[in-house]
Amino acid sequence: MEIINIRRSVREYLDKKVEDDKIELILKAAMQAPSACNQQGTRFLVITDKALLEKISERFQSMRFAKNASFAILFLMVKENLIAQVMAPQDASACVENSLIEATNLGIGSCWCGVYPREQRVSDAIELFNIPSDLEPFAIVTYGYPKNSDALKVIDRFDREKVYYNTFDKE
């Protein structure tokens, strides 16, 4: 599928705002992701404020480029009372991945920056965004129109040696 094939991490962005209706399409795609027992326990903090994006750049070594993004989404997990609580990180991951694919479909570059389960990053995010105690930061994803016009292109990651068949009995 072309869109899945051309998705790549894009860390350099044009100084051009992503339109509100496109942000909403990205959020909708994220929420369409499957979740364990259909628990839908992921929440979304949309960060469009430039000062906050700069604070992400300052606070997180691995997200220096965040200040140049048009916006970011902090994906959050509901911390308690989910039907399948242990599956919450997988649910959130599926939401993130859907958002990346939808962004790619809209010509928008994105970069998935892991937060959970790294304790320092989790506590930094809680402090920076004043996260309430019933939510846990999962990942920050930055989005923006790519600076390089050929940023979204195919890199073939297929590796037949990673595929096995039926059982490992005869390996």
Add this chain to the structure above:
Amino acid sequence: MEIINIRRSVREYLDKKVEDDKIELILKAAMQAPSACNQQGTRFLVITDKALLEKISERFQSMRFAKNASFAILFLMVKENLIAQVMAPQDASACVENSLIEATNLGIGSCWCGVYPREQRVSDAIELFNIPSDLEPFAIVTYGYPKNSDALKVIDRFDREKVYYNTFDKE
């Protein structure tokens, strides 16, 4: 994005084989997923053997329908020496989600059945497929042509109350 919107868990399948080239497209899409530090630590056990699919149905309460699938993929995580080992479950989740979207794109139904981190399911999968000690079972996904022709249709999961903006300061 239409394909993301119509993806749903499909547990009833036609008695019709999914073609090998389509299985390969699904594997390719899975491997195109992003991974932490680009570590690409997910592996794929493709299960087409009917007797094995039946064993999945017998062993896993939540996967009773597996015996009717055309095939399944057991997603596996490399257990040691990854650059960002703690992110391996998130990487595997992104692979799973890509595979679901590609399957949907091909008119194939799928269902993501969580294994990791549930200890009993992990040990059952290790035993059933004779998984080597350097790999850890993550999830089993079943795939097949849907029994119901309208199985792949939009269910709108968008919920504006799950979206927050910038910080929680004023909530």
